[in-house]
Amino acid sequence: MRIVVTVKYVPDIASDRGFQDCRVVRTPAEGTINELDENAIEAALQLVEAAGEGEVVAVSVAGPDGAVALRKAFQMGAHRGVLVSDDALAGSDYFGTAAALAATVERLNADAPVDLVITGMAALDGLGSVVPTLLAAHLGWPALNLAKKVALADGAVTITREADDVTEELSARLPLVLSVADTANKPRLPNFKLIMAARTKEYETWSAADLALKPDAVGQAGARTETLSAAPRPPRDEVELVTDKGEGGKALAAFLIRNDLV
Template identity: 70%
Template sequence: MRIVVLLKYVPDISSDRRFAEGRIVRDPAEGSLNELDENAVEAALRLVEAAPDAETSHVVAVTVAPETADIVLRKAFQMGVHRGIRVSDDALAGSDYFGTTAALAAAVRRLGEEEPVDLVVTGMAALDGLGSVVPALLADELGWPQLTLATSVALDGSTLTITRESDDVVETLSAPLPAVLSVSDAANSPRYPNFKLIMAARTKPVETWDAADLELDPADVGAAGARTATVEAAARPPRPETELVVDKGEGGTALADFLIRNDLV
């Protein structure tokens, strides 16, 4: 079995996120592996480990990002991923969901030329955009069935079955392989890296592919091919000053006055 897991480098959610020239500034000191992608890595590793041909099965991590994003592949190596590929090219800068999907699909196709890809696994969303559309776009691009937002995953031969929970409904869905799978943060608990894998991840090679390697037309990706654009971005407004009241028996009255004054009641 061969599984491709897709990863994204995102700004730390606790950092001061900002835009420059219509794009998110991705400072390597303030970025990390998208937390929800750890569930995707865990799901991929579990499927490979449980496969009948586990000894020859492997997981390939792919990210579309600049060189600073190698830290996400290193984290995947620490968890047990066997191979890491970074798709980097100036032509890809400024890609929207569609451009990014085109690059990811091209990477999956190229991997399929080496050896068939059975499954592509993603997280449920990227925390920098929360679009949650790449799995569906990728399935359409590849012409594969999609099973999304899985809370549990089971593989029986060449049939993948998931459970998906939505409000008061629990759905069970199945699809033949190859397929695109996205897992929710309730699907599993990502493993902690062991010391041996942490040390090995430091020197494990990261392969790099560019647009030419994937036969991508620069007009279809990057800022040139983007179907969406950032029109305006502004810094978060400062928090209002905190109003402190020394309670001498009048705290309740002061609180009521504050709520009324600010039209909160």
């Protein structure tokens, strides 16, 4: 069982996130692994453990600081890490990111067959949720998205997903791309031994040239959208705070009625 897990380096959602020159500010102090990718790592580790053999390869497309996400994957138990990092990839949109990830999976697949790519359900910075779908399209593999339950048997994966008021059971044959929901599992806490080992564990760094990526398919050059502006919202007015002494509900209703919201 050979599984590639994609991990993204994102600004911590509890930090003060923002843009500069229409790009997301990514600083090491507030950068972290996309929390939802921990569900993907957990799912991969469980499948390898159940198979009794195999390898989990964590892959991140990021600047040099993106190694933070790989370290976290190592702490959880990932066996190998690849950082795909290149100035030519900066400014990639969904399609550029998917192209870079697909080329990475293809290169790994050329060394030894990859059975599965597992991703989180979304990245908490962009929240697009479409990269797994596009990655699968690039690879020509099936995509099973937003899995709440995952079952692997006889070379096929069956998932249960709950989205948009619809519950579906979907199945496809390996190799495929699987994205797991945050309800799929509870990511394990790293143990001391793995934390220590992760500090010095080496990861590989691959460039766009290593992956034979066409310059016009990735980065700003390959982007099909252009961010024209990014501006912070004006702060909200000070909250009108009422302490309930028996009339709190009336005050709430009065606020709604006064503002023509009923």
